[in-house]
Amino acid sequence: MQQAAGDRVNLLGLPRAELEAFVAARLGAKPFRARQLMKWIYRRGAAHFSEMTDLGKDLRAALEEVASVTTPQILARQDSSDGTRKWMLRMDAAQGIETVFIPEPDRGTLCISSQVGCAMDCSFCATAQQGFNRNLSVAEIVGQVWLARRELGLEAAAGGAAHGITNVVFMGMGEPLANYRNVVQAVSILLDDMGYDLSRRRVTLSTSGLVPQIYKLAEECNVALAVSLHAPSDELRNELVPINRKHPIAELLSACWHYIERQNGRSVTFEYVMLDGINDRPDQARELARLLRDRPAKLNLIPFNPFGGTRYRRSPDATIVRFRDVLNDMGVIATIRRTRGGDIDAACGQLAGRVDDRLLTRLGLKLPNHGPRTAAALR
Numbered sequence: 001m002q003q004a005a006g007d008r009v010n011l012l013g014l015p016r017a018e019l020e021a022f023v024a025a026r027l028g029a030k031p032f033r034a035r036q037l038m039k040w041i042y043r044r045g046a047a048h049f050s051e052m053t054d055l056g057k058d059l060r061a062a063l064e065e066v067a068s069v070t071t072p073q074i075l076a077r078q079d080s081s082d083g084t085r086k087w088m089l090r091m092d093a094a095q096g097i098e099t100v101f102i103p104e105p106d107r108g109t110l111c112i113s114s115q116v117g118c119a120m121d122c123s124f125c126a127t128a129q130q131g132f133n134r135n136l137s138v139a140e141i142v143g144q145v146w147l148a149r150r151e152l153g154l155e156a157a158a159g160g161a162a163h164g165i166t167n168v169v170f171m172g173m174g175e176p177l178a179n180y181r182n183v184v185q186a187v188s189i190l191l192d193d194m195g196y197d198l199s200r201r202r203v204t205l206s207t208s209g210l211v212p213q214i215y216k217l218a219e220e221c222n223v224a225l226a227v228s229l230h231a232p233s234d235e236l237r238n239e240l241v242p243i244n245r246k247h248p249i250a251e252l253l254s255a256c257w258h259y260i261e262r263q264n265g266r267s268v269t270f271e272y273v274m275l276d277g278i279n280d281r282p283d284q285a286r287e288l289a290r291l292l293r294d295r296p297a298k299l300n301l302i303p304f305n306p307f308g309g310t311r312y313r314r315s316p317d318a319t320i321v322r323f324r325d326v327l328n329d330m331g332v333i334a335t336i337r338r339t340r341g342g343d344i345d346a347a348c349g350q351l352a353g354r355v356d357d358r359l360l361t362r363l364g365l366k367l368p369n370h371g372p373r374t375a376a377a378l379r
C-alpha cells in the first residue's frame with residue numbers, strides 16, 4: 001500500500017456505516033455525505049477530494065486534512081492474446097499480488113486476491129509454493145476492483161474494447177475465508193448500491209474448505225459459494241488439499257448444504273482440478289457423483305495449469321470429457337472450465353506474485369541481496 005500521509009484515514013474500504021460514523025465524528029457532516037463520498041470513490045473512481053465537486057469547498061478542504069483515498073500501486077501489467085489482463089500490485093519490496101480480468105462476450109469477470117501468499121499448502125497450486133505472508137486489508141481487496149475499473153475505463157476512453165466488470169470472484173491468491181473479517185467487509189462494499197452495486201449472485205467466494213467459516217458466512221454474508229473439492233475420497237483429498245485432515249469431506253459437504261439452505265441459494269459450485277493419473281479415473285467420477293447427486297451442486301472441472309517445479313500433469317482432453325460425461329450421466333451437472341490467460345501465467349493456480357529481479361531492476365528497486373526472494377530476505 002502507498003502510505004497515506006500522516007495519520008489520515010483511508011476512506012477506500014470503509015463500509016458504509018463506518019464511513020457515516022467517520023464523517024459525523026471528524027467532519028460533523030450528515031450521513032448523506034458518506035453516500036456521496038462512496039459514489040465518488042467507487043462509482044466514479046475518484047481518488048482526489050478536489051474532483052468531488054458537489055461536496056462544497058470547505059468540506060473538501062476538511063477532508064484533505066483527515067482523509068485520503070489510497071489504492072495499491074500497479075507494478076506491472078500483462079495482456080494475453082485471448083484478451084485476459086493481469087496486473088501485479090505491489091505489497092512490499094519482494095511481494096506482489098495478482099488481479100486478473102477475464103472478458104467474455106456476455107460478461108467481464110475480475111478475479112481478485114485476498115492474501116499475500118497462502119497458508120493452505122494445496123499441492124497443485126503455485127501460490128502455495130511461496131507460503132503465507134499476510135492478509136490483505138479491506139482497502140487492498142477493494143482497491144483491486146478500483147484499479148481494474150480505472151484501467152479498463154482508460155482503455156475504453158482510448159477507443160479500446162470497452163468491457164465492464166460484471167462479476168467478481170475471490171479466486172486469486174489466498175484463502176478468502178482465512179481472511180474472514182476483511183473479506184466480508186470488502187464484499188459489503190462490492191454489493192452496496194453506493195459501492196459497486198453488484199448482484200449477490202455475481203460475487204463468488206471460493207474456499208478450500210474452512211468449515212467453521214462457511215457456517216459463519218451463512219449467517220453474515222449472502223454471496224455465491226465455490227468450494228475446491230478436487231478429490232472424491234478423504235484419502236486423496238488429504239494429500240491434495242491438506243486442510244481436509246482437519247475438515248473432512250463429509251463435514252465440508254454438510255456445511256455447504258447448510259449454506260445453501262440458510263441463504264436460499266441455488267447451488268454450490270465445486271471446483272475439481274484435473275490431474276493426470278491422480279483424480280481423473282471414471283471410478284473416481286462415479287464416487288464423486290454419488291456424493292453430489294440430488295444435491296444443490298454443480299461441478300466445474302478445471303484442466304490443471306502447470307507451473308515451474310510442479311510434479312503434476314494436466315489430464316488429457318479426452319479424459320476430462322469422459323470424466324464429465326460420467327458425472328452428467330449420473331445426473332450431476334459438470335462443465336469444463338476453459339483455460340484463459342495461460343500465456344501470461346494468469347490461469348487458475350498460476351498466480352505467484354513474486355516480484356522478479358528484472359522487474360525490480362527496471363523500477364530501480366533492485367536490492368543488493370541475492371538470497372531467496374522472500375520479504376524477510378529483502379527487508
Ligand code: SAH
Nearest residue numbers: 125171175206207208228271304305348349
Ligand atoms: N483458496 C481458494 C481460492 C483460490 S484458487 C480456494 O482454494 O478455493 C481458485 C481455484 O483454482 C481453486 O479451485 C484452486 O484449487 C484452483 N487451482 C489451484 N491451482 C491450480 C492449478 N495449478 N491449475 C488449475 N486450477 C488450480
